Amino acid sequence: MITITNISKSYGKVQALKNVGFEVSRGELFGLIGPDGAGKTSLMRILATLILPDSGSASIAGRDVVKDYRYIRNNIGYMPGRFSLYQDLSMEENLQFFATIFGTTIKENYELIKPIYSQIEPFKKRKAGALSGGMKQKLALSCALIHRPEALILDEPTTGVDAVSRTEFWEMLKELKRYDITIIVSTPYMDEAGLCDRVALIQSGNILQVDTPQNIVNSYKGKLYAIKAQDIYQLNNLLRQHTNIESCFTFGEFLHIVFKNDSSEQQAIVLDYLENQGMKNIVVQPINPNIEDCFIQLLQ
Amino acid sequence: MRNIFIIVKKEIRQILRDKLMMLIIFVMPTLQLLILPLAATFEMKEIKMYVVDFDNSPTSRDLINKFSSSPFYNIVGSAYSHRQAEANIISNKADFVLEIPANMERELQTLGAAKVQFVVNAINGMVAGLINGYSTAIIADFNSEIRTELTGGKYTNQLRAPTYSYWFNPQLDYKTYMIPGILIMMVSIIGLFLTAMNMVREKEIGTIEQINVTPIRKYEFIIGKSLPFCLIGLVVLTLGLLLAMLIYDVPVLGSIWLIYGVAMVYLFAVLGIGLFISAISDTQQQAMFVAWFFVMIFILISGLFTPSESMPDWLKGINTVNPIYYGIKMIRMVMLKGASFYDILPELKAVAIYGVCAMSLAVRAYRKRV
Numbered sequence: 001m002i003t004i005t006n007i008s009k010s011y012g013k014v015q016a017l018k019n020v021g022f023e024v025s026r027g028e029l030f031g032l033i034g035p036d037g038a039g040k041t042s043l044m045r046i047l048a049t050l051i052l053p054d055s056g057s058a059s060i061a062g063r064d065v066v067k068d069y070r071y072i073r074n075n076i077g078y079m080p081g082r083f084s085l086y087q088d089l090s091m092e093e094n095l096q097f098f099a100t101i102f103g104t105t106i107k108e109n110y111e112l113i114k115p116i117y118s119q120i121e122p123f124k125k126r127k128a129g130a131l132s133g134g135m136k137q138k139l140a141l142s143c144a145l146i147h148r149p150e151a152l153i154l155d156e157p158t159t160g161v162d163a164v165s166r167t168e169f170w171e172m173l174k175e176l177k178r179y180d181i182t183i184i185v186s187t188p189y190m191d192e193a194g195l196c197d198r199v200a201l202i203q204s205g206n207i208l209q210v211d212t213p214q215n216i217v218n219s220y221k222g223k224l225y226a227i228k229a230q231d232i233y234q235l236n237n238l239l240r241q242h243t244n245i246e247s248c249f250t251f252g253e254f255l256h257i258v259f260k261n262d263s264s265e266q267q268a269i270v271l272d273y274l275e276n277q278g279m280k281n282i283v284v285q286p287i288n289p290n291i292e293d294c295f296i297q298l299l300q
Numbered sequence: 301m302r303n304i305f306i307i308v309k310k311e312i313r314q315i316l317r318d319k320l321m322m323l324i325i326f327v328m329p330t331l332q333l334l335i336l337p338l339a340a341t342f343e344m345k346e347i348k349m350y351v352v353d354f355d356n357s358p359t360s361r362d363l364i365n366k367f368s369s370s371p372f373y374n375i376v377g378s379a380y381s382h383r384q385a386e387a388n389i390i391s392n393k394a395d396f397v398l399e400i401p402a403n404m405e406r407e408l409q410t411l412g413a414a415k416v417q418f419v420v421n422a423i424n425g426m427v428a429g430l431i432n433g434y435s436t437a438i439i440a441d442f443n444s445e446i447r448t449e450l451t452g453g454k455y456t457n458q459l460r461a462p463t464y465s466y467w468f469n470p471q472l473d474y475k476t477y478m479i480p481g482i483l484i485m486m487v488s489i490i491g492l493f494l495t496a497m498n499m500v501r502e503k504e505i506g507t508i509e510q511i512n513v514t515p516i517r518k519y520e521f522i523i524g525k526s527l528p529f530c531l532i533g534l535v536v537l538t539l540g541l542l543l544a545m546l547i548y549d550v551p552v553l554g555s556i557w558l559i560y561g562v563a564m565v566y567l568f569a570v571l572g573i574g575l576f577i578s579a580i581s582d583t584q585q586q587a588m589f590v591a592w593f594f595v596m597i598f599i600l601i602s603g604l605f606t607p608s609e610s611m612p613d614w615l616k617g618i619n620t621v622n623p624i625y626y627g628i629k630m631i632r633m634v635m636l637k638g639a640s641f642y643d644i645l646p647e648l649k650a651v652a653i654y655g656v657c658a659m660s661l662a663v664r665a666y667r668k669r670v
Contacts, residue, residue: 048513050668074515084510088317089310100306101514143510 007056031196077144087129102147134165190292307524350394357405495574553638572658579665
């Protein structure tokens with residue numbers, strides 16, 4: 001459905017995308033995951049026909065995004081990272097505006113947006129600028145969907161939205177799969193990766209890995225442990241200097257570590273060393289890696 | 301076509317919702333029209349005149365009477381010293397000094413000619429020019445009178461100084477001349493600024509992102525943006541015309557339909573410039589300054605306040621690309637002279653070409669993708 005081949009894009013000296021390529025199949029909920037400045041927005045804007053790639057090509061539904069931009073614009077829904085609806089128009093007026101511009105009506109595609117729009121419909125007379133972050137998100141999604149696009153391009157839709165609204169938003173995206181709409185969504189939140197069918201991890205313009213979240217987690221090399229102690233700062237310092245520690249990263253109240261030598265004797269040696277160094281209440285437990293752990297490992 | 305209508309509808313909705321915008325559209329032109337014509341008057345009244353009469357003869361007194369009986373001059377003092385007169389000019393107590401040398405009357409009678417001196421305060425060159433003009437006219441008038449007296453009626457049948465007849469503005473009312481120009485200025489400022497700020501605002505807020513991924517064509521967007529402002533321009537013009545006729549009694553000799561026709565073509569050009577500025581700017585500040593720069597220059601050289609004919613040639617050259625120059629010329633011709641469509645056709649053509657160019661540039665400069 002969406003094919004991206006060897007796309008590069010630079011802004012002056014900064015190379016935002018380096019030979020990026022992957023494919024998204026029809027009806028898939030695809031996540032583009034990476035930190036700020038990784039090149040996510042550039043890629044999304046190329047797909048949305050807003051910027052031209054320096055080299056490489058991309059197509060949506062077999063149509064080239066550069067040559068066939070007119071077809072693409074008629075058949076995709078795009079939601080920019082920044083709220084881009086008219087703040088001085090009411091919710092309903094915004095929706096109506098975008099519906100008519102795509103030559104359709106709210107009524108015609110109401111069934112498609114109903115699960116989303118019905119939640120905010122009681123406030124339809126309210127100006128878009130006066131909506132809460134979560135409501136703005138829902139309105140923007142409704143506007144992007146109103147012409148029944150084949151593909152949805154959502155650029156960081158959950159950035160700056162509260163946790164409850166984020167969960168709700170992902171529920172809505174899952175719901176849309178019923179209509180066979182291909183969705184590519186970018187996000188800096190690693191924990192949202194698990195909600196996608198497949199994800200691409202992106203960093204500094206490079207795609208690190210493209211796979212299902214489960215496969216990415218399964219491909220984690222080594223066994224991961226979570227460890228904590230009373231003085232987490234000192235614990236971090238000690239572990240990072242230790243010769244038998246492959247990697248050590250802070251993760252909430254725990255440190256995630258991988259031993260070079262995973263045998264229980266070698267682990268005991270490390271723990272003894274920590275106790276000798278005055279660490280108290282040490283807790284160690286084996287854990288399953290998450291996407292962020294994988295991401296960090298891929299970066300090394 | 302349908303898309304243009306959708307954008308027009310959206311724009312009008314947004315404009316009507318913006319309270320400050322409504323204030324700008326209705327209050328600003330009204331105030332401008334109430335204040336500017338009074339400020340832009342070039343009529344001289346109350347010229348402060350100082351007299352130095354060394355001659356003190358019947359003739360010199362006649363001459364002084366000639367000045368003092370004119371409504372423009374107000375004799376504020378007299379002395380027998382050149383230096384004192386100068387001091388009055390320096391201290392701003394006098395604008396104009398008339399110095400009559402001793403023996404003027406005798407020289408007139410024996411030599412047939414005599415000289416008087418004008419000293420004019422020329423801090424404001426324009427005022428000085430006017431004073432000089434008025435005073436010279438009074439002297440000329442005086443000359444023709446004494447010629448008859450001095451020659452004992454010998455030359456009474458001589459050709460008299462020509463009398464003037466001011467066409468199209470018999471009372472030489474400055475407001476009559478200024479107001480049509482101010483109308484054009486108002487329409488230009490409103491049109492240019494509002495459009496210049498409009499599209500760039502969508503860029504700043506980010507709404508253009510969403511518009512750019514829709515099937516709306518560039519020209520549809522530009523035309524859709526300009527139509528509501530054309531309408532606003534015509535509303536402002538109507539308001540201005542009403543005020544001009546009701547308050548200032550400005551005559552409208554030409555066809556009112558022609559005025560609106562001219563205004564529409566003119567607005568097309570002005571809005572094109574505004575949208576072009578908007579398309580090339582990234583922020584509202586940039587657009588504002590660029591628009592301000594052009595409006596300032598265009599208004600000052602347009603002939604609104606000073607006759608453009610007396611400007612240097614290269615500046616007159618700039619006027620050939622100054623829409624405001626054509627606008628003011630056309631509206632003055634239609635309103636004050638009753639010019640017909642064919643009379644203003646050359647200017648109208650120029651503005652129309654201008655408009656097509658500006659609009660095309662705006663469409664070209666607006667990029668849906670980079």
